Amino acid sequence: MWISNAFAQAPAAGADSGGLMSFLPLLLMFAVLYFIMIRPQMKRQKETKAMLESLAVGDEVVTSGGIIGKVTALKDQVVTVEISAGTEVKMQKGAITTVLPKGSLKSD
DSSP, X not given: OOSOOOXXXXXXXXXXXXXXXXXXXXXXXXXXXXXXXXXXXXXXXXXXXXXXXXXXXXOEEEETTSOEEEEEEEOSSEEEEXXXXXXXXXXXXGGEEEEEOTTOSOOO
């Protein structure tokens, strides 16, 4: 008496194509995320890996701690860097962030 009967309604015209259209914003967000964040990060990692593989004795480098020096010895994952005359530091190869152009580190 107090509650009225519920009757099913027919779907509105054009509601059948809503399935694909509901996923369009999600696909668009993923595409933007890929081109803004994922792709540049993968490119940066590839460049860093190539830089570390081409590291050679005599290269002038900057470490992640900001130390500037010249590579004096290389092993698999260990690099020895001379930071001043007679002072050498051993560090992991991954700590090297930049290889400087030759001659940018001047010996005084």
